[in-house]
Amino acid sequence: MAGARERRIPDEERASHIADLKPSKNMSTPESPGISLVNTAQKAPSWTRSFFTLDVGFHGLMLGAALTVLAVVGLILSELLQRSALAWQKFGFHFFATSAWDPVSGDFGALPFIFGTVVSSIVALVIAVPLAISVAVFVTEMCPKPLRKPISFATELLAAIPSVIYGLWAMFILIPILRVNVAPLLAKYLGWTGLFAGPMYGYSMLAAGVVMAIMIIPIISSITREVLAVVPQHQREAALALGATRWEMIRIGVLKNARAGIIGAIILGLGRALGETIAVTLVIGNTPQIAKSLFAPGYTMASVIANEFNEASDTLYVSALIEIGLVLFIVTVVVNILAQLLVWTATRGAPAGSNV
Amino acid sequence: MSNSFLQVRRRFADYLATFVAAGLSAIVVGALVAIFAYLVIKGAGSVNWAFLTNVPKPVGEIGGGMANAIVGSAILLAIGSAIGIPFGIGAGIYLAEYGHNRLGSLVRFTADVLNGVPSIVIGLVAYGLVVAKQRHFSAFSGGVALAIMMVPIVARTTEEMLLLVPQAVREAAFGLGIPQWRTTVSVTLATARAGILTGIMLAFARIAGETAPLMFTAFGNAFWSFSPNQPIAALPLQIYTYALSPYDDWHRQAWAAALILVALIVGTISVVRYLFGRSVLREVS
Amino acid sequence: MATAVEVRDLKAWFGKTEALHGINMAVEQNHATAVIGPSGCGKSTFIRCLNRMHETNPVARAEGDVKVGDMDIYSMPAVEVRRKIGMVFQKPNPFPSMSIYDNVAAGLKLNGTRNHKDLDQVVERSLQQAALWDEVKDTLKKKSGASLSGGQQQRLCIARALAVNPEVMLMDEPCSALDPISTAKIEDLIFELKQRLTIVIVTHNMQQASRVAEFTGFFLMGNLVEFDRTEKIFTNPSDKRTEDYITGRFG
Numbered sequence: 001m002a003g004a005r006e007r008r009i010p011d012e013e014r015a016s017h018i019a020d021l022k023p024s025k026n027m028s029t030p031e032s033p034g035i036s037l038v039n040t041a042q043k044a045p046s047w048t049r050s051f052f053t054l055d056v057g058f059h060g061l062m063l064g065a066a067l068t069v070l071a072v073v074g075l076i077l078s079e080l081l082q083r084s085a086l087a088w089q090k091f092g093f094h095f096f097a098t099s100a101w102d103p104v105s106g107d108f109g110a111l112p113f114i115f116g117t118v119v120s121s122i123v124a125l126v127i128a129v130p131l132a133i134s135v136a137v138f139v140t141e142m143c144p145k146p147l148r149k150p151i152s153f154a155t156e157l158l159a160a161i162p163s164v165i166y167g168l169w170a171m172f173i174l175i176p177i178l179r180v181n182v183a184p185l186l187a188k189y190l191g192w193t194g195l196f197a198g199p200m201y202g203y204s205m206l207a208a209g210v211v212m213a214i215m216i217i218p219i220i221s222s223i224t225r226e227v228l229a230v231v232p233q234h235q236r237e238a239a240l241a242l243g244a245t246r247w248e249m250i251r252i253g254v255l256k257n258a259r260a261g262i263i264g265a266i267i268l269g270l271g272r273a274l275g276e277t278i279a280v281t282l283v284i285g286n287t288p289q290i291a292k293s294l295f296a297p298g299y300t301m302a303s304v305i306a307n308e309f310n311e312a313s314d315t316l317y318v319s320a321l322i323e324i325g326l327v328l329f330i331v332t333v334v335v336n337i338l339a340q341l342l343v344w345t346a347t348r349g350a351p352a353g354s355n356v
Numbered sequence: 357m358s359n360s361f362l363q364v365r366r367r368f369a370d371y372l373a374t375f376v377a378a379g380l381s382a383i384v385v386g387a388l389v390a391i392f393a394y395l396v397i398k399g400a401g402s403v404n405w406a407f408l409t410n411v412p413k414p415v416g417e418i419g420g421g422m423a424n425a426i427v428g429s430a431i432l433l434a435i436g437s438a439i440g441i442p443f444g445i446g447a448g449i450y451l452a453e454y455g456h457n458r459l460g461s462l463v464r465f466t467a468d469v470l471n472g473v474p475s476i477v478i479g480l481v482a483y484g485l486v487v488a489k490q491r492h493f494s495a496f497s498g499g500v501a502l503a504i505m506m507v508p509i510v511a512r513t514t515e516e517m518l519l520l521v522p523q524a525v526r527e528a529a530f531g532l533g534i535p536q537w538r539t540t541v542s543v544t545l546a547t548a549r550a551g552i553l554t555g556i557m558l559a560f561a562r563i564a565g566e567t568a569p570l571m572f573t574a575f576g577n578a579f580w581s582f583s584p585n586q587p588i589a590a591l592p593l594q595i596y597t598y599a600l601s602p603y604d605d606w607h608r609q610a611w612a613a614a615l616i617l618v619a620l621i622v623g624t625i626s627v628v629r630y631l632f633g634r635s636v637l638r639e640v641s
Numbered sequence: 642m643a644t645a646v647e648v649r650d651l652k653a654w655f656g657k658t659e660a661l662h663g664i665n666m667a668v669e670q671n672h673a674t675a676v677i678g679p680s681g682c683g684k685s686t687f688i689r690c691l692n693r694m695h696e697t698n699p700v701a702r703a704e705g706d707v708k709v710g711d712m713d714i715y716s717m718p719a720v721e722v723r724r725k726i727g728m729v730f731q732k733p734n735p736f737p738s739m740s741i742y743d744n745v746a747a748g749l750k751l752n753g754t755r756n757h758k759d760l761d762q763v764v765e766r767s768l769q770q771a772a773l774w775d776e777v778k779d780t781l782k783k784k785s786g787a788s789l790s791g792g793q794q795q796r797l798c799i800a801r802a803l804a805v806n807p808e809v810m811l812m813d814e815p816c817s818a819l820d821p822i823s824t825a826k827i828e829d830l831i832f833e834l835k836q837r838l839t840i841v842i843v844t845h846n847m848q849q850a851s852r853v854a855e856f857t858g859f860f861l862m863g864n865l866v867e868f869d870r871t872e873k874i875f876t877n878p879s880d881k882r883t884e885d886y887i888t889g890r891f892g
Contacts, residue, residue, distance in 0.1 A: 058537030059454055065446025066455065066463045069511065072504055073466050076473065079484040134380035142374050143381075145699070153629070154385045160625050161391065162565025164592045165614045168599050172607070173394050214387050221384075234734040238798070240697060242748035242805060243724035245366050247373035252747060256738045275474025277568045278592075282599060302476050302568075309480070309572055325480045329473060336472035362753040366720070 076329065084323035086316060095323065101288040101304075103312070108320040110327070112288040116205070116298035117328075120280065121273040123209025123294065124216055129266055131213070132220035140228045141250050152225070159218035167282035170211040175202035175283060178210065183295060197293040203285035206294040211279050220269040223343055227261030228254055230347050261346025267339035275332050277302035301328045392618075399615030402608050412578050412594075415603050422613050424580050428495070428589035432574060433564060435499025435584060440506030441556060447507065448514025448552075453540055455515075464515075467508040478504050479569035487573055495581070495588035498574030505569065506559045513555025517548040554632050561624045565617060567592040591617050645670035645809055645839035646691060646726075651705035653686050653695055660686045662863045663705070668809070668856075673831055673840040675850035675871065678860035679891060684843045687860065688811045691841065692726040693719040709809060724752065727802035731814040733794035735786030735801070741768075741777050744786040744797055748805040763804050770837075771800035772830055792823020799830065810834065812842040816849065828853050847887065851875050859883045 087095065091108065098109025139151050183200035190196050200206075231254050239253035255262070285297020286307055301324045312318045410421030447467070451460055482501035487493055521544050529539040545552070567590075570576075575587035576597060591613055598610035646668040653661040661683050668674050676684045689695040690703045693714060707714045714722045735744050745764045746754075754760055764781070768774040773796040777784070786797055795815060802810060812831075816824040831840055831853045844850050850857050851871055858868040859880075867874060867883045878884045885891060 055535050055537045058540070062446050062450035062454060065443045066450035066460075066511075068443050069447050069463050069467050069470065069507060072507065073470055075485065076477065076481045079481045080477070083484055131380050131384050134377045135384050138374075138377040138381045142377055151381060151385060154388050156629075157622060157625070158384070158388050158391075160561060160621055161618060162567070162592055162621065164565065164567045164595050164599075165395070165618055166391075168595060168610055168614050169391050169394055171599060172398070173390075217384055232734075234730060234732055235736065237694065237697070237728075237730065238734040238736065238801075239747075241692065241694060241723055241728040241730075242751060242801070243720050243722075244751055245370040245720055247370040248366070248751055250373070252736065252739075252751075256736065259738060271472055275472070275476070277474065277476045278596060282596075302474055305476050305480065306568060306571060309483075310575075322480060322484075325477050329477045332472060332474055332477075333469055336469065340468060359753055363718075363721070366751075367718075 080322060080326040080329060084319055084326045086319035087323040088319075090316065091320075095320070096327075099288070099290060103308075103314075103317050106314070106316050108316070110301070110320075110324055112290050113299050113301040113304050113324060114327075115290045116284065116300040117274060117302070119294075120205055120208040120212060120284065120298065120300055121270055123205065124212035124273045125266065125270060127210060127213035128217045128220060128269060132217045132265075132269070133224055133262065135217070135221045136224035136228060137250060137255070140225055141254060142246070152222075155218050155221050158214065159222075163215070163276065163278040164282075166211055166215055167279035170207060170279060170283045174211060175207050178202065178204075178207055187295075194292050195294050198291075198295050200295040201285075201297075203283055203297050204295050205284065205291075205298045208280045208284040208298070208300070209294070211283060212273050212276055215276060215279060216269040216272045219272055220265045223265035223268055224258070224262050227258045227265060227343065227346050230261075231257045258346060260342050264339045264342030264344075264346060267335060267342065271332055271335040271339055274335060275302060275328065277306050281306050301325075395611065395615045395618055398608075399611035399613075402612035403615060407609065407612055411580060415605070418605070420605070420609065422589075422591065422594055422609065424577065425589040425591045425594040425613065426616070428574070428577065428581065429564060429591040431495055431582065431584075431588060432498045432502060432570070432590055433560060435495060436502030436506055436563060437556075437560075438503075439499060440503035440559075441510055443503070444507045444510025444559075445514050445552065447511035448518065449540060449545070451511065451515040452518035453544070464512075467511050470504075470508040471512075474568070475501075475505060475566050476568040476571075479572050482569060483572040490585075492585075493573060493575035493587040494585050495574055496584040498570045498588065498590070499584070501569035501573050502563050502566065505563055505566065509559040509562065510555055513558065514548075514552050517551030517555065518544055520551065521547045551632070554628050557624055557628050561621045561628075565592055565621055567596050571596075642672075643670040644668065645709065646841070647706075647708045648691070649706035649708075651687070651690055651703065651707060653683075653690055653703040654701065655686075655698070656700040660863050661690070661703075664865045666858060666865060666868055668839060668841055670839050671835055671837075672856060673835055673842060673854040674856040674858065675854035676841065676843045676858050676860060677845070677847060677850050677886075679886065680845075681862075682860040683863040684860045685813055687865075688728075688813055688841055688843055691809070692728050692811055693722050694728065724748075724805050725807055726809045726811060727805065727807035728811045728813065729795070729798050729802055729815045732818050733791060733798050735789070735794050735797050737785055737787035739786055740782045741784055741786055741789070741797060742781040745800045745804050747801060752805065764800075767800040767804040768797075770803050770830075770834065771796045772826060772833075773797060773800055790823075792819050792826060795819060795823065795827060796830070799827070803834075807838060809839045809841065812840065814843050814845060817845065824849075847875070859886060861886070 087108065095108065095110050096114060097111060099111045100107040100109040101112065102108070135151065135155055139148055143151065179200050179202040183196070183206075186196040187200075235253045235257055236249055239249040244252065280300055281303040284300060284303060286299055286303060287297040288299045288304070289296065291298070305321050305325055309318070309321050312321055406419045407421040408426070409423045410419055411424045412422070413420035447463065451464055454460070455463060478501050482497050482504065486497035486500055490497070525547055526539055526544055529543045530536075534543070570590050570593050574590055574593065576593045577587045577589045581588045595610045595613045595617070598606040598613070601607070644667045648664055648666040648668070651661055651664040652659065664687060676687060678684050686695060691707060691714075695701050695703050696719070709722075709725055712725075714726075736747065739747065742764055745767050746760050749760060749763055754763070765774060768777065773793060776793060777789070786794070789797060816827055819827070828849065831842065834840060842850075842854060854871050856868070857871045857874045859866045859874060859878075859882075861882055867878060867880045869879070874883060875887055878887060
């Protein structure tokens with residue numbers, strides 16, 4: 001790159017469209033095959049300093065843009081910390097252990113929302129993981145070639161549908177189905193677990209879990225597919241050469257090798273589920289309570305913010321909501337970092353560690 | 357050694373595994389089909405000229421539409437892009453051309469972190485940064501929220517596309533005496549422009565459907581609004597409000613709006629995928 | 642002398658390209674047969690047909706008669722063929738997520754052996770046969786298959802293949818990724834293994850062929866040009882093409 005600063009052909013003499021660089025047809029010398037200097041006959045003027053500063057200036061500009069990324073995250077943290085300070089000072093750690101949520105008396109406790117977020121995410125994972133991994137395995141290892149693109153495209157389209165549309169569909173289509181067809185069956189056969197007790201009005205933890213599951217299937221599936229594709233072919237051959245059936249080959253030659261990455265994919269899905277707001281708010285019932293039954297309505301951290309922030313009148317109320325936002329931020333970031341580490345080691349690092 | 361029963365069981369397990377995997381995959385595809393089908397069934401009938409050109413009418417009056425929300429979404433996207441795209445591309449250029457160092461790794465990592473932040477939190481932050489200070493909701497604050505979400509997406513796809521440009525192209529430019537900055541702008545960027553545009557379009561597709569960041573910023577508006585300093589309607593926000601309402605007519609309109617929104621987003625993505633072939637959706641979703 | 646594998650008119654394709662044009666070969670039992678030839682001559686394709694690994698490639702297919710003993714490999718499930726005919730690959734490919742023990746036991750477990758004592762026995766026996774036992778006997782279950790050196794990994798793969806008690810062992814350039822010392826160890830191994838089973842080894846190293854194999858087949862462009870005792874191939878080949886290859890005029 002030092003060479004770029006030494007000679008400069010002034011604009012007037014340069015070929016008109018630098019962007020469409022084409023090597024000259026003739027002039028291929030042994031020293032520089034293919035690329036020749038345009039207008040070699042004319043002498044370039046003496047070296048000027050101007051483009052040196054331009055280079056530095058440009059670099060600085062791009063650096064500035066890159067630093068804004070850091071600045072934004074810094075701003076997010078500072079905003080959240082500042083505005084939640086009031087609630088933190090008032091409630092301290094009790095905030096996360098109490099269930100009160102009374103804007104009138106100014107008593108706030110985030111436990112129901114933490115509970116709701118965790119439970120709905122677990123329900124979502126329980127449903128989504130088998131489905132997502134099956135799709136990934138099917139597309140990568142089993143299905144006939146012509147089906148690959150359509151199925152993977154379909155899965156990607158699921159990722160493109162906005163949350164509010166999932167919510168709309170879940171409200172008017174999913175909930176009636178759950179209430180009328182699915183809930184009675186669940187109550188009848190699995191009611192003994194206590195998870196499917198009580199009346200099902202539709203707006204419930206279960207509905208939130210189901211719609212969240214559909215929403216996180218694409219991300220789990222696509223990362224899993226990437227992780228499976230990176231497993232070297234020689235591992236599959238090693239299994240087959242031992243006389244394994246195709247499923248056995250997938251089990252011992254592919255899935256076992258991709259274990260870490262698949263777990264990473266699942267955790268990434270969890271990260272998505274934790275932050276999911278709109279679809280959940282529309283179907284979970286928005287009731288701050290802790291209940292054992294999945295038929296009961298609930299409330300998540302993201303939902304309470306979405307639902308109540310604009311109505312929050314006094315600063316303590318707002319501060320409590322923002323503190324919930326801060327928790328959501330920290331938890332999501334930590335989960336995502338963990339997941340990305342796992343996926344990174346699986347796809348770019350050495351295949352599953354050298355010491356068992 | 358009579359293990360023929362075992363062999364039969366192994367073959368059965370193989371068939372069963374394939375069957376189960378295929379079945380579950382069918383369920384997933386089926387879910388997609390179900391969602392699209394209902395969008396069309398419930399929404400197609402309500403997408404008409406009145407819907408596309410009128411503003412919301414009070415409940416009970418027929419002929420209400422979402423024209424202001426469609427335009428509002430476009431305005432918000434414009435504001436968001438005006439802020440987000442330059443920073444995003446700049447950051448992407450930095451990462452690809454200058455960022456092979458610790459700072460670059462930090463920025464890259466932070467961009468990925470930013471990508472994963474729940475959009476409602478971004479809405480809260482934009483509220484704090486803009487709305488609280490201005491003491492009113494505005495299209496501008498909504499644009500800021502959307503810009504914050506666009507930057508990491510655009511930055512990472514720009515970086516990826518620039519890295520795909522072979523070093524030989526840059527060296528050809530240097531060999532001609534073109535300075536670094538000009539090479540990046542006129543040569544490298546130009547070569548990668550198709551891919552970068554793709555990244556931008558995909559960022560649009562993702563941002564266009566976002567509701568949460570607009571709830572405390574753009575806020576929504578029942579009337580026409582073109583000013584960046586006023587609250588403004590947006591399609592996803594309107595769908596949300598209408599869905600929550602108890603009025604059947606508004607539900608009907610929500611379906612229509614949903615159909616339009618999905619059509620635009622899926623259309624954009626299909627075009628991108630068709631032209632560009634590979635899946636870039638992972639960075640977006 | 643009995644025939645372990647009888648190949649009659651074996652043809653193989655990759656899509657529309659015919660890679661093997663009607664190969665006829667009789668592989669002697671309890672002997673090692675080398676398969677040599679320049680790159681692209683079809684030698685790997687050939688042995689991959691013998692345990693039906695060739696067809697794992699979705700565009701590949703094969704036709705012809707291959708009999709192991711009196712079994713026609715195309716009239717039995719591929720899974721069974723591969724239990725009787727084992728394979729060791731060019732690049733050692735132990736399962737990295739499994740311990741050394743589990744690697745060797747992998748084939749056995751697939752075939753239903755669950756009893757720990759039986760597994761222990763076979764694992765030890767196979768590792769002994771692969772001349773790896775002494776080096777790993779203390780860390781069998783603690784170290785992963787991928788934590789060994791290249792030569793050790795390859796012997797682990799050999800042990801893994803031996804554990805299911807195959808009649809024939811196919812080796813596709815097993816030493817080409819290894820250092821000379823490991824190569825020598827594996828060549829010694831081949832010498833020992835011949836007593837129990839039949840070996841077919843693809844090699845691009847002619848010295849290796851003359852060291853370990855009694856019989857050699859020279860492949861060129863999908864044809865088996867000459868097949869005879871190794872001394873004859875290397876000292877007095879009948880076909881001029883063989884002679885050209887041996888003397889280094891090409892390949």
